[in-house]
Amino acid sequence: MTAFERKLAPDPAELPPARAALRVWLHDVGVDEEDATADVLVVTSELLTNGVFHDGGDLITLRADRQDADVSIEVTTVDHLPGRHPTYRDVEDSAEGGRGLEIVHALSHGYNVLRHDHERVTACRVTANDQSRGAPA
Amino acid sequence: MALTVAPPSISGGVRFARTPVMRAESRRPRSGRARLVVTGEVDASNADRLRLAILDAARKTEGQLEVDLGGVTFMDSTGLRAMADGSRALEPCGSRLVLCKVPRQVLRLLAITEIGATLGVRR
Numbered sequence: 723m724t725a726f727e728r729k730l731a732p733d734p735a736e737l738p739p740a741r742a743a744l745r746v747w748l749h750d751v752g753v754d755e756e757d758a759t760a761d762v763l764v765v766t767s768e769l770l771t772n773g774v775f776h777d778g779g780d781l782i783t784l785r786a787d788r789q790d791a792d793v794s795i796e797v798t799t800v801d802h803l804p805g806r807h808p809t810y811r812d813v814e815d816s817a818e819g820g821r822g823l824e825i826v827h828a829l830s831h832g833y834n835v836l837r838h839d840h841e842r843v844t845a846c847r848v849t850a851n852d853q854s855r856g857a858p859a
Numbered sequence: 860m861a862l863t864v865a866p867p868s869i870s871g872g873v874r875f876a877r878t879p880v881m882r883a884e885s886r887r888p889r890s891g892r893a894r895l896v897v898t899g900e901v902d903a904s905n906a907d908r909l910r911l912a913i914l915d916a917a918r919k920t921e922g923q924l925e926v927d928l929g930g931v932t933f934m935d936s937t938g939l940r941a942m943a944d945g946s947r948a949l950e951p952c953g954s955r956l957v958l959c960k961v962p963r964q965v966l967r968l969l970a971i972t973e974i975g976a977t978l979g980v981r982r
Contacts, residue, residue, distance in 0.1 A: 734904035741900075741933065760933075760964040767935040771903045821974060822936040828971040 726786040732774045732799070740784055741767060751788050753850045761829045762786070762793050762848050768822035769797040769833075769844050779842075792831070792847040799842050881905045882930075883912035893920035898930030901938035909938060913945030917954055924949060925981075929960030934968065943974045957981050 726747040730736040741763050748759055766784065773782045779800035787794050826833050826846060833846035881899040895916045901909055917924055926942060928934075946956040959981040961969070969975030 734902070737902050737904050738900055741902075756963070757967070760967070763933060764935050764964070764968065767902055767933075771935065771937060774903065821940060821972065824972055825936050825968060 726784070728784045730770075730782050730784065732779060732782055734771070734774055736782075737767060737770055737774070740770060744784070744786060747786065748793070753788075753793060755851060758793075758848070758850050762795065762850070765826050765829050765846065765848050766795055766797075768826050769795065769846075772822055772844070773797050773799040788850065789847060791849060791851050793850045794845065794847050795830075796843060796845040798844075800840055881908065883909060892923045892925065893917075894925040894927055896927045896930065898932075900933040901931060901941070902933070902935050903937045906937035906941040910941035910944050913942065913956065914948055917945065917949045917952065917956075920954060921952075922954060924954060924956050926956060926958050927960050928958055928962060928965055931962055931965060934965050936968070936972070936974075938965075939968060939972060939974050939978075943977055946978060955979065 726744060728740055728743055730740055744766055745759065745763060748754075748762060753759060753762065766786070770782060770784060773779070781800050783796075783798040785794075785796040785798070823833070830846035830848045833844055836843040836845070881897065881901050883898075884896045893916050895912055897909060897912075913924065913926065924945075926945075931938075942956065942958070949956050957979045958965075961980055966980075969978060969980065
């Protein structure tokens with residue numbers, strides 16, 4: 723089973739094709755349940771959107787893999803170009819990023835943010851089967 | 860009356876996909892009301908267009924604006940924010956935004972977000 727990887731420019735126009743590619747991969751690895759697919763796609767969309775608008779880098783890498791009953795999602799952004807000052811703003815301080823992370827928090831098993839010199843990695847896991855899922859309120 | 864989709868130039872520098880994935884079209888089902896039909900995927904690439912379409916439709920109604928989401932195949936927090944912004948803008952005019960034909964994926968987002976509680980849904 724092959725993990726998913728896609729590199730994209732920090733451009734909102736890249737979001738629909740990235741989700742479409744991830745949807746195909748989810749199907750290929752057997753994640754077909756409607757709510758599970760929707761959760762992975764929306765969590766990914768939120769993380770990518772934060773990467774596009776808040777990280778100030780020039781390249782985003784989206785990775786996904788099956789981890790037991792979960793799908794792991796990892797979004798890596800380059801914080802700034804070499805020789806330039808970082809432009810990173812904490813997404814949790816912004817209304818838009820905060821709202822997106824509210825969704826990530828609700829639909830995933832929590833997310834972690836790791837910062838390296840020029841990189842920021844946001845990782846989380848989303849349940850890939852329909853057990854323990856509730857119906858919409 | 861067809862709503863013209865706002866050009867990218869007024870979106871604050873956000874660029875859109877070459878092929879629009881969201882369509883918004885307004886109709887008037889009855890006097891004093893307006894209906895905005897949204898189809899496709901709503902995300903950061905086009906949420907500003909949804910916000911502008913809601914505001915435009917709101918200007919043309921004195922009562923309730925129905926936002927028909929029956930054809931929406933995906934929405935994230937940027938779409939929720941666009942609808943909440945539109946809803947807030949309607950209030951001072953005595954108008955009201957009501958979501959109808961809300962797909963399961965969007966209902967689930969409304970249920971888990973604070974902003975979702977502020978939006979009226981017709982079930």
